[in-house]
Amino acid sequence: MALTAWVECRGLAKALGTNQVLRDLDLSVEKGEILSILGPSGSGKTTLIRLIAGLADPDAGEISVAGRLVFGPRTNARIESRGVGYVFQDYAVWPHMSVAENVGFGLGLAGMGRAERDQRIREALTSVGIAALADRYPDQLSGGQQQRLALARSMAMRPEVILLDEPLSNVDAALREHLRLEILQLVRAHGTTAIYITHDQSEAMALCDRLAVMQGGRLLQAGPPEELYRRPNSWFIANFLGGANAIEGEVADGVFTAPGVRLHTTCPAPASRVALVFRPEDALPESAQPQNRLEGVVVASMFIGRCWRITLNTGSLQFVLDWTHRVEDGAALAFSVAPDRCALVLPEKS
Numbered sequence: 001m002a003l004t005a006w007v008e009c010r011g012l013a014k015a016l017g018t019n020q021v022l023r024d025l026d027l028s029v030e031k032g033e034i035l036s037i038l039g040p041s042g043s044g045k046t047t048l049i050r051l052i053a054g055l056a057d058p059d060a061g062e063i064s065v066a067g068r069l070v071f072g073p074r075t076n077a078r079i080e081s082r083g084v085g086y087v088f089q090d091y092a093v094w095p096h097m098s099v100a101e102n103v104g105f106g107l108g109l110a111g112m113g114r115a116e117r118d119q120r121i122r123e124a125l126t127s128v129g130i131a132a133l134a135d136r137y138p139d140q141l142s143g144g145q146q147q148r149l150a151l152a153r154s155m156a157m158r159p160e161v162i163l164l165d166e167p168l169s170n171v172d173a174a175l176r177e178h179l180r181l182e183i184l185q186l187v188r189a190h191g192t193t194a195i196y197i198t199h200d201q202s203e204a205m206a207l208c209d210r211l212a213v214m215q216g217g218r219l220l221q222a223g224p225p226e227e228l229y230r231r232p233n234s235w236f237i238a239n240f241l242g243g244a245n246a247i248e249g250e251v252a253d254g255v256f257t258a259p260g261v262r263l264h265t266t267c268p269a270p271a272s273r274v275a276l277v278f279r280p281e282d283a284l285p286e287s288a289q290p291q292n293r294l295e296g297v298v299v300a301s302m303f304i305g306r307c308w309r310i311t312l313n314t315g316s317l318q319f320v321l322d323w324t325h326r327v328e329d330g331a332a333l334a335f336s337v338a339p340d341r342c343a344l345v346l347p348e349k350s
């Protein structure tokens with residue numbers, strides 16, 4: 001197997017009980033890259049990183065980390081020799097050890113001498129801003145501080161790759177944004193390769209170099225977040241990432257047609273029968289793209305802060321648009337969408 005990526009999974013499969021949790025899953029992460037994995041609950045995200053860490057074994061497939069096969073035919077590297085650090089949702093810091101001991105424990109196991117260990121502990125705690133709490137015990141820390149400790153403990157080992165499984169889900173919303181940025185800066189500062197699992201779409205997009213979306217044990221699409229948002233490869237991703245307007249119809253030579261609808265698109269067509277999707281924020285005044293015009297009657301206007309969200313009924317279709325101003329219910333409204341914002345995917349039930 002030619003190894004190119006820093007973390008490489010090929011053909012992973014895993015059943016738990018009668019549940020086929022992962023199916024033929026390929027994933028690669030480049031050195032120094034932050035990959036976010038997003039997917040609905042139960043899609044197999046935690047299972048995937050447990051396999052990478054060595055906490056469970058795949059039924060089939062291969063895993064390599066830092067150019068070394070850690071799981072494959074006749075190979076199953078021990079957890080501690082994989083060069084993988086992880087931070088889980090329930091942070092699992094050791095309650096009977098002080099903050100400093102929590103960080104130092106793994107370093108001691110790895111055979112590091114006292115002086116170097118103390119230095120490493122100090123650095124790790126300083127980098128997450130809890131150096132002053134070194135002698136406290138976990139039950140004397142807030143949730144956010146415990147989460148920082150879990151991160152410091154992992155990073156102190158200088159892992160080849162760090163796996164973060166919803167590390168901020170136990171932290172309140174105000175702190176989450178702050179910690180998110182800290183994690184990002186810390187991981188970047190060390191050039192550590194990271195896989196970051198989250199339910200939170202904006203968190204996933206904000207943090208990552210590349211985004212991967214999982215559903216039902218499969219990896220549906222991976223790429224820069226903007227690519228997944230603008231050019232989803234499936235109906236599921238179009239809807240999962242931010243929601244989209246969709247029209248089912250036919251496409252030929254860059255022109256999409258459905259009853260009462262004719263729209264130009266620059267998106268390659270996956271089939272002749274497709275769904276055209278566009279985001280509410282892609283609605284423009286009708287004069288902006290006169291060749292790509294749609295019209296209807298306003299049935300609702302909602303103020304959502306940065307704009308008005310308007311629901312428009314065309315008779316057979318309903319659209320949601322982000323608009324700069326309120327429009328009265330019952331008024332006619334026309335809008336347009338740029339051809340490069342009209343994405344094509346296979347219809348929902350194909």
Ligand SMILES: Nc1ncnc2c1ncn2[C@@H]1O[C@H](COP(=O)(O)OP(=O)(O)OP(=O)(O)O)[C@@H](O)[C@H]1O
Nearest residue numbers: 016017019021039040041042043044045046047048
């Ligand atoms: N020990 C187990 N035995 C049987 N099924 C399991 C076991 N552990 C997990 N599962 C099932 O495997 C599937 C994937 O679980 P996993 O924890 O990987 O999902 P997830 O994507 O991390 O979900 P969440 O976002 O809720 O954390 C789920 O359907 C879950 O119920």
Ligand SMILES: [Mg+2]
Nearest residue numbers: 045046047165
């Ligand atoms: Mg999970």
